[in-house]
Amino acid sequence: MVPGIVSLAKRPLSERSRSTPESWRRSLADAIRDPNQLLSRLGLAADETRSPKLSQQFPLLVPESFLKRMRSGDINDPLLRQVLPIAEEDAEVAGFTIDALDEATFRKAPGLLHKYEGRALLVLTGACAVHCRYCFRRHYPYSQEPKRLDDWEPAFAALEQDESIHEVLLSGGDPLMLTDERLTTVVRRLESIPHLRRLRWHTRLPIVLPDRVTLEWLDLLTSTRLTSIVVVHANHPHELVADCALALRQLTQSGVMTLNQAVLLRGVNDSAETLVGLSERLIDLGIKPYYLHQLDRVAGTAHFEVPEETGLRLMAELRQRLPGYAVPQYVREVPGEAFKVPLVERSQLIAD
Ligand SMILES: *Cc1c(COP(=O)(O)O)cnc(C)c1O
Ligand code: SF4
Numbered sequence: 384m385v386p387g388i389v390s391l392a393k394r395p396l397s398e399r400s401r402s403t404p405e406s407w408r409r410s411l412a413d414a415i416r417d418p419n420q421l422l423s424r425l426g427l428a429a430d431e432t433r434s435p436k437l438s439q440q441f442p443l444l445v446p447e448s449f450l451k452r453m454r455s456g457d458i459n460d461p462l463l464r465q466v467l468p469i470a471e472e473d474a475e476v477a478g479f480t481i482d483a484l485d486e487a488t489f490r491k492a493p494g495l496l497h498k499y500e501g502r503a504l505l506v507l508t509g510a511c512a513v514h515c516r517y518c519f520r521r522h523y524p525y526s527q528e529p530k531r532l533d534d535w536e537p538a539f540a541a542l543e544q545d546e547s548i549h550e551v552l553l554s555g556g557d558p559l560m561l562t563d564e565r566l567t568t569v570v571r572r573l574e575s576i577p578h579l580r581r582l583r584w585h586t587r588l589p590i591v592l593p594d595r596v597t598l599e600w601l602d603l604l605t606s607t608r609l610t611s612i613v614v615v616h617a618n619h620p621h622e623l624v625a626d627c628a629l630a631l632r633q634l635t636q637s638g639v640m641t642l643n644q645a646v647l648l649r650g651v652n653d654s655a656e657t658l659v660g661l662s663e664r665l666i667d668l669g670i671k672p673y674y675l676h677q678l679d680r681v682a683g684t685a686h687f688e689v690p691e692e693t694g695l696r697l698m699a700e701l702r703q704r705l706p707g708y709a710v711p712q713y714v715r716e717v718p719g720e721a722f723k724v725p726l727v728e729r730s731q732l733i734a735d
Contacts (some may be wrong), residue, residue: 402595402596402630404597407592407594410447411512415446416444418443421463421466424450425450425454425455435468436473441468441683443467443468444466444511444512444513445591446512446591448594449466449622452627461650461651461652462619462621462622464516464651465516465651466513466515466516468516472684481681485718488718491541492540493529493538494528494538497548499721499722500721501549502549502551503551504552505551506523506554506556507554507555508525509523509528510555510556510560511557512587512592512595513587515587516683517648519679519681520555521684539576542576550579550580550581551582552585553582553583553584553585554585557587558585559589563599570582570603574607580609581609581611581612582607582609584604584612585616586613587617589613589634590616590622590627593627593629593631594630596633596634601634601637601639604637611639613639613641613642614643614673616643616644617665618651619651620661623661623664632669640671641671642670642672643671643711644674644675646678647675647678647689648678648689649686649688649689655700658701659700659705662710663705672709672711674714675694675711675712675713676715677689677714677726679716691715691726694726695713695727695728698726698728699728713727
């Protein structure tokens, strides 16, 4: 047996104080909702010009834990930039639309998106613990999706009828906004569908609200007959410290395959230094960098866009500086394509 595993089995899970349903719900209730309060906590001047109109439907939301990882006094802090509404969001830019991914077309039942072979996605909730300003689902019509557990039955029935589906993605919003009790009910229902083999959780809560990594959730991940895969979402190495790093360790030490997806964002992670740092930090925590997404062209997010040629140049540098397993796939979602389209440096293709 690997020595690390022996010592791990014996180590109590209490290096981080045990998080309970009460603690994460309290952290969520205490999250910051007022931009001026956020700025003042960081020693920055309140600025009235910073409230874009669009932010009324998608207001600021930042948990305390994420705030603690921002640098004081720096308006350009990469974590702050991800969550602070700024006037640029109101700019109307050609090509940036409300449903950039044409998701409405792939809705097979309320709350069920089926775009790719073998995999289907359940939009379990519209709620999130953080509001990322670049969010591609910021205009998603969540109010039309099921609310009570019974309302999910048509989606479960559709999954039951389609034997080509082997993997269900739990998404949102953030699926971990549901209580462990509720998630257990969903997982038990999915387990009863014989052709399902894998359950993939797409969540940013372990990053922004680390309290949410409860023992109950970890038990659920490891006790189901379905193979669990967790895809977290961090964009910058500064996110992967302190309570977040401890929560991620608990997750990876539970033996669940854990991946990360990031979005390439101007002013946040559009440098080779930052992306290398992100990958190294992830690998050190036992997490495999999965996707680096080209920004989806959603209204209100144009100021985050990094040109594809810049992304390709960054990728070429990542390949030089990192082991192959630490290089994410740089992809773009193209409506109608059968997979997320890899963006690959042309020079490499020619060299092959
Ligand atoms: C991104 C996505 C998936 C998963 O794609 P992978 O390439 O398997 O990560 C599945 N369904 C939908 C609707 C998606 O948007
Ligand atoms: S956590 Fe994900 S779904 Fe929620 S606001 Fe951020 S990008 Fe959007």
